[in-house]
Amino acid sequence: MIKLTSLSKHFGDTVVLDEIDLTIEQGEIVVIIGPSGTGKSTLLRCINFLEDPTSGTISVGNLSVDAKRASRKDILAMRRQTAFVFQNYALFANKTAIENIAERLLVVDKWPKEKALKKAREILAKIGLDEKADAYPASMSGGQQQRVAIGRAMAAGAEVILFDEPTSSLDPEWVEEVLGLMKQLAAERQTMLVVTHEMSFARDVADRVIFVEGGRIVEQGPPSEIFQNPKDPRTKDFLKKILATNPAIPNHS
Amino acid sequence: MDVLNVEYMLGLVPVLLRYLPLTLQLAGIGMVFALILACLFAVVRVLRIPVLNQLTIVFISFFRGTPLLVQLFLFYYGLPQLFSALTVIDGITATIMGLTMHFAAYMAESIRAAIVGVDRSQTEAALSIGMTNGQLMRRIVLPQATRVALPTLMNYFIDMIKATSLAFTLGVTELMGATQKEAAGSFLYFEAFIVAAIMYWIVVEILSKLQNYLEIRLNKAYSR
Ligand SMILES: Nc1ncnc2c1ncn2[C@@H]1O[C@H](COP(=O)(O)OP(=O)(O)O)[C@@H](O)[C@H]1O
Ligand SMILES: [Mg+2]
Numbered sequence: 001m002i003k004l005t006s007l008s009k010h011f012g013d014t015v016v017l018d019e020i021d022l023t024i025e026q027g028e029i030v031v032i033i034g035p036s037g038t039g040k041s042t043l044l045r046c047i048n049f050l051e052d053p054t055s056g057t058i059s060v061g062n063l064s065v066d067a068k069r070a071s072r073k074d075i076l077a078m079r080r081q082t083a084f085v086f087q088n089y090a091l092f093a094n095k096t097a098i099e100n101i102a103e104r105l106l107v108v109d110k111w112p113k114e115k116a117l118k119k120a121r122e123i124l125a126k127i128g129l130d131e132k133a134d135a136y137p138a139s140m141s142g143g144q145q146q147r148v149a150i151g152r153a154m155a156a157g158a159e160v161i162l163f164d165e166p167t168s169s170l171d172p173e174w175v176e177e178v179l180g181l182m183k184q185l186a187a188e189r190q191t192m193l194v195v196t197h198e199m200s201f202a203r204d205v206a207d208r209v210i211f212v213e214g215g216r217i218v219e220q221g222p223p224s225e226i227f228q229n230p231k232d233p234r235t236k237d238f239l240k241k242i243l244a245t246n247p248a249i250p251n252h253s
Numbered sequence: 254m255d256v257l258n259v260e261y262m263l264g265l266v267p268v269l270l271r272y273l274p275l276t277l278q279l280a281g282i283g284m285v286f287a288l289i290l291a292c293l294f295a296v297v298r299v300l301r302i303p304v305l306n307q308l309t310i311v312f313i314s315f316f317r318g319t320p321l322l323v324q325l326f327l328f329y330y331g332l333p334q335l336f337s338a339l340t341v342i343d344g345i346t347a348t349i350m351g352l353t354m355h356f357a358a359y360m361a362e363s364i365r366a367a368i369v370g371v372d373r374s375q376t377e378a379a380l381s382i383g384m385t386n387g388q389l390m391r392r393i394v395l396p397q398a399t400r401v402a403l404p405t406l407m408n409y410f411i412d413m414i415k416a417t418s419l420a421f422t423l424g425v426t427e428l429m430g431a432t433q434k435e436a437a438g439s440f441l442y443f444e445a446f447i448v449a450a451i452m453y454w455i456v457v458e459i460l461s462k463l464q465n466y467l468e469i470r471l472n473k474a475y476s477r
Contacts, residue, residue, distance in 0.1 A: 048381050076383050084381040090374035093475055094396045104382040107392060136475045149378075156382060 001026055002047070002160055002191070007056035007067070009042050009215075016042045018215040019056070024160065027189035031202040031223075034212035035238060040195040043212070044162040047193070048082045049075045061159045080108065083153035087165040089145040091137040091152070097144075098124060098133040101151045123151045127181055143174025147181050154185070161185070163194040199242060203227055211235045262444045265435060269448060272431040277456070279345070279417040279427060283352035284410050287360055290353060294361035296390060299368050309361070316358035322419055325351040329423045344423035352416060356409050363405045367398035400471050407464040411457050418453075428452060 002024040009017040016039045024030050032040050046053040046067075047060075053067035060081040065074045091100050098120045105116035124130050127147045137145050146166055153161045163182070167175045179201050186192060186205045196202065202209050203223045210220040211232070219232045230236045294313065297305045316324065329347035371394050379389040421430035428449055436445035 050377055050381060076385070079381060079383040082381075084378070086374060086378060088374055090372075090378035092375055092378065092393050093372070094393065094400075096477075103392070104384075107388050108383040134477070136477050138476045152378075152382070 001059075001061070002193075003057075003059040004047070005057045005059075007043075007046060007058065008054045009039070009046055009051060010054045016215050017046065017053070020215075020217060022210070022217065024191060024193060026159075026191055029186045029192045029205055029207050030194070030210060031206040031208070032193065032195045032210045032212055033197070033199070033202060033238070033242075034218075038213045039215040040212055041164050042215075044084070044164050044193065044195060047078075047160075048084045048162060049078050050084070080156070081159045083156040083158040083161045085146070085149055085153050085161060085163045085166050088169050089137070089142070089149045091145055091149055093137055096134045096136055097129060097140070097148045097151075100137070100148055101155045104152065104156055120151075120155060123154050126154070126184075127151045141174060142170045143177045146170060146174070146178045150178070150181055150185070154190075160191040160193055163192065163196070165195055165197065167196065167198060197242065199227070199239075211238065213238070258441055258444050261439065261441055262448050265445060265448050268435065269428060269431055269452060272426060272428045273452060273456075275426070276414065276417050276428040279348055279352065279420060279425075280410065280414040283349050283356065283413055283417075286349065286353040287356040287409075287413075288406070290357035291360035291364050292395070294357060295364035295368055298361065298365050300386065312354075313358040313361055316354050321351060321355050321416055322422065324355055325419055325423060327351075344420060344425040347423055348417065348420040348425055352413055355416075356413055360402075360406055360409055363402050363409075364398060367402035368394055370401055371397045397475075400474055403471060404464060404468050407460065407467070411460050411464075414456060414460070415453060 002022075004020055004022040007017055007020040007022075008015065020043060032043070034040055042051060045051040047058055049070070052070070055067050057064060057066050058078065059065075060078060063074075063077055063081055065078055070078075092103065095103060098117065101123050102116040102120035105111040105119060106113060109116075111119070121130070121133065124133055127150065129144060129147055129151070132140060132144060132148075137148070140148070150161075150166070166182070167178050170178060175198070179198060182192070182194070182201070183205055194201075194206075206223050208220060209223045209226040211218045211226065211230075211234070213234050219226065219230065219235045226235065227239065230239060294309045297309045325347060328350045329342065329344060332347075333342055375393055375397075376389060379393050384392070417427055418429035420427050421433055424430075426434070432445050432449040436442045439445065
């Protein structure tokens, strides 16, 4: 279970996250939507401590960290509980696919090499990239790279995987294979917190959709409710705009 | 003008060749120490480690801003005067110290630039999986930065080989020192120094070829 209590992030005078309260159950798939520049990435990055939250508490599993008193040790512990999938894949360019996946097990969890590689090979099979085990990121397609990045996140065995617009940098031809892998993870009830503009993914996969604007949660609920019967005018407005610019999204489920 | 004394020149080749190993050793040892020091400096600069960062900036500025010959004299003549324990500092040690610090100052900046050039998102990815700063540097950043910096570092190594010739001013009989002595004995200065020049030239040419080869190899790295 993940619990954020009054989580805030300020950049100087700018309040980017404004006292966010959020609880995510184990195995829950939560999708965050909202206009750009409203703090969606910052929220995920704070959970992973890629940004230091200004105040509030973050609890993941049985680890709880108060932002104001977070020590280096707390931060490392929190990062080990949370895995991150970046928009631009961010694979280690000097490591092959299998090494990218095994890296965390070897270096952070200090597994013996054989064990780590065995686990990495299992994950490669799962993400359908066994034949790319020894390929470097530079020789893989965007879709393959993002699948390896998801594999790297899976290897962490983290409580939650945080996805920050995982398909936004992809050529359209690779989007489906990445969404497919995410659906597979969702079906296994891997806890996921996903920022995306893929409304069809939100509609089909999410247990809960959260609409964020101005660093606050404006509205949340099951996708059927948010998409068909949004209550807040800001949510309605956003959905109208995004559905207009993305005709591929079905209007009715 | 007299004709070139070719016979003397040919006879000089084996004599001078005996001093080439010392020249290469000075540069080789200097390069190893300079690389280690430069990596440390670069990491200090990139991570902006307080105090050390400021000291490093001053150090680099000094060793880039003053002539190598002045630095060599400082180590050779100056240090023993300051620290009586160092009265026995010999020319070879002083040369290696000077070369190390002088070239570390230059190489630190190349390595720093190469480190900064490694895609920032990989740093975030490494931190996100719980790596420490040290692990991040050792496993992700430095291996990539090294490949970028290597051609430039090779250039500095070539410069360093040529710079070892200054060691003769500290009484070290390396290639340049030996040539000087031979020339002083025979008065055939032009012949002696042209032989020495050709020897340096050949060594540098070999290294340049190696550098080209490495560059081609490195451009293909990580792309399988
Ligand atoms: N490092 C930073 N320094 C200052 N402002 C930032 C920084 N990172 C993000 N911001 C600001 O925070 C706001 C939210 O950014 P972000 O979380 O990336 O939004 P989103 O992911 O919803 O598009 C933006 O206005 C952005 O300019
Ligand atoms: Mg964003």
